[in-house]
Amino acid sequence: MSDRVAHPLLISLANIYMNTQVKSSSNSFMLTALLAVRKFLDKNKGLHGVLGDCVIHQWLDIVLKALKEATVHGIMLLDPMRQSDYCFTQLASYIVDTREVMMLACVGGKTSAVTMGMYKQFGDCFHYECRTASTTLAQIYLHGFFCEARKLHWNGVFEAFLWDWVVTDPSHLFRPETLHVLDKKILDHDTKWVMFAVGELEIDLHFSVLQAVTSFWDFAEGISKVKEVTGCCQRDIQHSIVAVSADAARHGVLVERL
Numbered sequence: 171m172s173d174r175v176a177h178p179l180l181i182s183l184a185n186i187y188m189n190t191q192v193k194s195s196s197n198s199f200m201l202t203a204l205l206a207v208r209k210f211l212d213k214n215k216g217l218h219g220v221l222g223d224c225v226i227h228q229w230l231d232i233v234l235k236a237l238k239e240a241t242v243h244g245i246m247l248l249d250p251m252r253q254s255d256y257c258f259t260q261l262a263s264y265i266v267d268t269r270e271v272m273m274l275a276c277v278g279g280k281t282s283a284v285t286m287g288m289y290k291q292f293g294d295c296f297h298y299e300c301r302t303a304s305t306t307l308a309q310i311y312l313h314g315f316f317c318e319a320r321k322l323h324w325n326g327v328f329e330a331f332l333w334d335w336v337v338t339d340p341s342h343l344f345r346p347e348t349l350h351v352l353d354k355k356i357l358d359h360d361t362k363w364v365m366f367a368v369g370e371l372e373i374d375l376h377f378s379v380l381q382a383v384t385s386f387w388d389f390a391e392g393i394s395k396v397k398e399v400t401g402c403c404q405r406d407i408q409h410s411i412v413a414v415s416a417d418a419a420r421h422g423v424l425v426e427r428l
Contacts (some may be wrong), residue, residue, distance in 0.1 A: 210222070283340055
């Protein structure tokens, strides 16, 4: 079951430079498919997440089948000069937030999507083995489903869409990028630490009295109740939160946390 809400799947052949902020840059991406938001009738709520992840991988496998075949056999495409070139459509990068990266890499919570390390090892100086398609595929077929999946820090997907796409490994595919890795991380973690240390009312007051500046987000009601924000809003909070809370936070909070 699903409602009328869907997640768009966009695809692009071009790279966009970070300093490019024009409306025409959106034309570099093409809407490939709309993935419906899933709902399940099974009474076991714990299975809904696993079933939803499996459905997403099946949908992506169907939508991207032609690109996978072109990666192996090649396809003739026209370049900007209208010349025919023999091309191989390798998947270069997949841009999603951290939660979706883990789902696509078939790993469970508190586990790295690009290496074989888990959260207890994140602070180590040791360089852990890269997570590859062959390693995860071997774990899927050699072990049982739910119980063994938990032991392997695997999310339960048994038909991952990436594994028959040639030269496609999570360690090379999911690259860190500013919006989902840095800006969102600061909003989800560092900002909450500061609000806890300073107090929501105090931090809202400090942001609300900031002088309005052109091209800067206006936080007239503060930031504690902000839910859905854009990347620009996250960036502006990141730029101001240290200075705004410097005098209000207890000694050592900003040094230890930010």
